Amino acid sequence: xxxxxxxxxxxxxxxxxxxxxxxxxxxxxxxxxxxxxxxxxxxxxxxxxxxxxxxxxxxxxxxxxxxxxxxxxxxxxxxxxxxxxxxxxxxxxxxxxxxxxxxxxxxxxxxxxxxxxxxxxxxxxxxxxxxxxxxxxxxxxxxxxxxxxxxxxxxxxxxxxxxxxxxxxxxxxxxxxxxxxxxxxxxxxxxxxxxxxxxxxxxxxxxxxxxxxxxxxxxxxxxxxxxxxxxxxxxxxxxxxxxxxxxxxxxxxxxxxxxxxxxxxxxxxxxxxxxxxxxxxxxxxxxxxxxxxxxxxxxxxxxxxxxxxxxxxxxxxxxxxxxxxxxxxxxxxxxxxxxxxxxxxxxxxxxxxxxxxxxxxxxxxxxxxxxxxxxxxxxxxxxxxxxxxxxxxxxxxxxxxxxxxxxxxxxxxxxxxxxxxxxxxxxxxxxxxxxxxxxxxxxxxxxxxxxxxxxxxxxxxxxxxxxxxxxxxxxxxxxxxxxxxxxxxxxxxxxxxxxxxxxxxxxxxxxxxxxxxxxxxxxxxxxx
Amino acid sequence: xxxxxxxxxxxxxxxxxxxxxxxxxxxxxxxxxxxxxxxxxxxxxxxxxxxxxxxxxxxxxxxxxxxxxxxxxxxxxxxxxxxxxxxxxxxxxxxxxxxxxxxxxxxxxxxxxxxxxxxxxxxxxxxxxxxxxxxxxxxxxxxxxxxxxxxxxxxxxxxxxxxxxxxxxxxxxxxxxxxxxxxxxxxxxxxxxxxxxxxxxxxxxxxxxxxxxxxxxxxxxxxxxxxxxxxxxxxxxxxxxxxxxxxxxxxxxxxxxxxxxxxxxxxxxxxxxxxxxxxxxxxxxxxxxxxxxxxxxxxxxxxxxxxxxxxx
Numbered sequence: 001x002x003x004x005x006x007x008x009x010x011x012x013x014x015x016x017x018x019x020x021x022x023x024x025x026x027x028x029x030x031x032x033x034x035x036x037x038x039x040x041x042x043x044x045x046x047x048x049x050x051x052x053x054x055x056x057x058x059x060x061x062x063x064x065x066x067x068x069x070x071x072x073x074x075x076x077x078x079x080x081x082x083x084x085x086x087x088x089x090x091x092x093x094x095x096x097x098x099x100x101x102x103x104x105x106x107x108x109x110x111x112x113x114x115x116x117x118x119x120x121x122x123x124x125x126x127x128x129x130x131x132x133x134x135x136x137x138x139x140x141x142x143x144x145x146x147x148x149x150x151x152x153x154x155x156x157x158x159x160x161x162x163x164x165x166x167x168x169x170x171x172x173x174x175x176x177x178x179x180x181x182x183x184x185x186x187x188x189x190x191x192x193x194x195x196x197x198x199x200x201x202x203x204x205x206x207x208x209x210x211x212x213x214x215x216x217x218x219x220x221x222x223x224x225x226x227x228x229x230x231x232x233x234x235x236x237x238x239x240x241x242x243x244x245x246x247x248x249x250x251x252x253x254x255x256x257x258x259x260x261x262x263x264x265x266x267x268x269x270x271x272x273x274x275x276x277x278x279x280x281x282x283x284x285x286x287x288x289x290x291x292x293x294x295x296x297x298x299x300x301x302x303x304x305x306x307x308x309x310x311x312x313x314x315x316x317x318x319x320x321x322x323x324x325x326x327x328x329x330x331x332x333x334x335x336x337x338x339x340x341x342x343x344x345x346x347x348x349x350x351x352x353x354x355x356x357x358x359x360x361x362x363x364x365x366x367x368x369x370x371x372x373x374x375x376x377x378x379x380x381x382x383x384x385x386x387x388x389x390x391x392x393x394x395x396x397x398x399x400x401x402x403x404x405x406x407x408x409x410x411x412x413x414x415x416x417x418x419x420x421x422x423x424x425x426x427x428x429x430x431x432x433x434x435x436x437x438x439x440x441x442x443x444x445x446x447x448x449x450x451x452x453x454x455x456x457x458x459x460x461x462x463x464x465x466x467x468x469x470x471x472x473x474x475x476x477x478x479x480x481x482x483x484x485x486x487x488x489x490x491x492x493x494x495x496x497x498x499x500x501x502x503x504x505x506x507x508x509x510x511x512x513x514x515x516x517x518x519x520x521x522x523x524x525x526x527x528x
Numbered sequence: 529x530x531x532x533x534x535x536x537x538x539x540x541x542x543x544x545x546x547x548x549x550x551x552x553x554x555x556x557x558x559x560x561x562x563x564x565x566x567x568x569x570x571x572x573x574x575x576x577x578x579x580x581x582x583x584x585x586x587x588x589x590x591x592x593x594x595x596x597x598x599x600x601x602x603x604x605x606x607x608x609x610x611x612x613x614x615x616x617x618x619x620x621x622x623x624x625x626x627x628x629x630x631x632x633x634x635x636x637x638x639x640x641x642x643x644x645x646x647x648x649x650x651x652x653x654x655x656x657x658x659x660x661x662x663x664x665x666x667x668x669x670x671x672x673x674x675x676x677x678x679x680x681x682x683x684x685x686x687x688x689x690x691x692x693x694x695x696x697x698x699x700x701x702x703x704x705x706x707x708x709x710x711x712x713x714x715x716x717x718x719x720x721x722x723x724x725x726x727x728x729x730x731x732x733x734x735x736x737x738x739x740x741x742x743x744x745x746x747x748x749x750x751x752x753x754x755x756x757x758x759x760x761x762x763x764x765x766x767x768x769x770x771x772x773x774x775x776x777x778x779x780x781x782x783x784x785x786x787x788x789x790x791x792x793x794x795x796x797x798x799x800x801x802x803x804x805x806x807x808x809x810x811x812x813x814x815x816x817x818x819x820x821x822x823x824x825x826x827x828x829x830x831x832x833x834x835x836x837x838x839x840x
Contacts, residue, residue, distance in 0.1 A: 069792060071610050071611045072611060072612070077612075078566075078568075079568055079569065080569065152566055152567070152568060152579070153568040155575070156568060156570055156571055156572070156575055157568075157570075191568075221784065222611055222613065222618070223784065223788070223789065223792060224694075224695075224782075224784040225694075247694065247782070248782065249692075249693060249782045250779050250782060250788070251779055251780050251782070253677065254677070254680060254692050254693055254780055254781070254782070257680055257681065257684060257685050257692050258684070258691075258692040258693065260685055261684055261685050261688055261692065263684075263691055263692055408559065408560075409560065409795060410560075410564070410795075411559075411560030411561065411562075411564045411565065411795065411796065411797045412558070412559035412560035413560070414560060414563075414564030415559045415560040415561060415564060416559060416560075418573070418576070430569075437570075439570075440569065440570055443572075445572040445573055445574065446570070446572060446573070447567065447569075447571050447572065447573055447576055448569060448570075
């Protein structure tokens, strides 16, 4: 018996010690990192480390961790945030966007002119070389836009191009089928990057990796990493960094740990909870960007009973957006009052928000014919947005709306919303700076108009605005669209998501972009 | 023996057919398709439909399956809808990483479980036995993602001994192998212990001891060899599990293996990639199971005799 008791005690001691060791592993990180100072930057700025001096030494290779996969290096095949960041390293567009002023600035094209509302002429720089040593010529631009007709991501982007001709070696003329004011704005997106005709003729399988950017491809392992060497014949300013690696690290917390132990110099797309660890570490900097992705709660406006705007207005009066931001994003995020990009042309928030008023919500429900409330299914993709759906479930129960949550993955959500079998959904939409990008939200033909909202006047205004060269008139058109959307509320905008990046505190040369296409091409890290 | 191997290879054809049929249909019947990932964000509904027709995704599932299998018979597993890469080449490019992790994990698991299992069996009922079993229970209870993160915190962040992830060099293999291996060791330790306990009671061991054979030789040579069969069975099964199931560990350690490849393909509904990978995985697993069965014969003369008679 006494042996049994001794053994039992021994087990307890061993178990306790094991748990203590494990617990100390968890706790020590918190204690160690809590002494650091928070450092953060805001939207649209270029990050600068301590001012370099003559004797400054730079890290030879910089490593960026990304949470999203890179599946191709062909700029015309995919256009999304993760890929665009990589495309900006190897390729250049004809024009660029000044993040601070919002103006279009020269890049491969040094100047341009609208010859008529449908004809744009661009003059190219004459000191630009591709990674294969070929000089950039107007024929490369013509070739690029011709090839774009068959690219998965680019085909829609050039569908309004009637003709692209080389006027001379360094002059290109683009003719459109109808006026399109946003063309230059759109042409800042990497899907319009210029490719080398010779590289693609020599190697049709991989020639698209040859661009005019600061970084030349070294190795690409799909879904793993992409590595680059600096292209010393780059026409613009060169970074002191010799090599660059973009690594796919799917687990955000591991990405932060690799930043903490110096394996990586920059982590993209951190969650708000992981951002806290970066903020507390004195050797790291946290960069917060006011993102332009609007998180929203949308209805299927083409299907009863949610085709009734009174019901949608009732819901809008019963939602507390601040609580949703707190629960879903730990309080980070900017409240949205209009379904429009906050850095997009035409943004107008003067109509305010629906006031939180449960009595008014109940009155609207009764007026819509549902005095005792009704059932509502919210379709939501797996992940942080489920929290938003749960908050909505709790908030709407107060006005008698019985919410059930249908959690699916994002591929299933796309299919369900395209088929129009959903009642409502929680999702996000990232807006570009071009005003016409709103077509994606409200055009009945758009795959991202998941509300199936159709309003003839809205479409008329979108078409008018994109053909209008008078800025004031365009702004008036876009304001009217937002007024209509505010009243009919097919989508309740919730908040603009904050983007978090963790960096080595000695990192510089990055241009943080609120449209998510942050530019890493000038990146460097000063060695301690 | 040869007849047995040929029969197993013949059965493999039906396994592949069954697996491909189930996977192809399940993935196609799940809501969502690959177009949600490859169509550009600004695509119109018409453009998406045109893309669907271009990829042949508008055709009935049965026709698409038959087309796929026609290609398979010719040795063509198709191309990924997402990357356009050849499925077979992509799988083979990722397989070495998975094999490395699988064998390293099994090695770690054997390294832990055999001494621990033998020690527990030799000292049945003592504190050594109980400690071994508690350790096995802990290993079994700890989820891989938790253990993986703890190991990263300790060995990468605090001590700086190993990298947090990736597959660059031997050092990057150690933490993922320990993560997977610890979980596997738990079950293997219990198996080694129980099979050793069965063997230890046998008369021939008593005879060996009576003849003056040293205890070390009695245990390590005479007892352990006969306790190996169930151990090989479990280790073989675990190997097949790791070959397809180390998804969580591969994700945490950014290990570029087959598990993560399949998981990413499932999320993007890349049907050709999923079906091709699962077919190749089932072939790999069938081969491993066959090797395990053949190993029985190597360690057990009774099974060898059965093969010789053309039995089984």
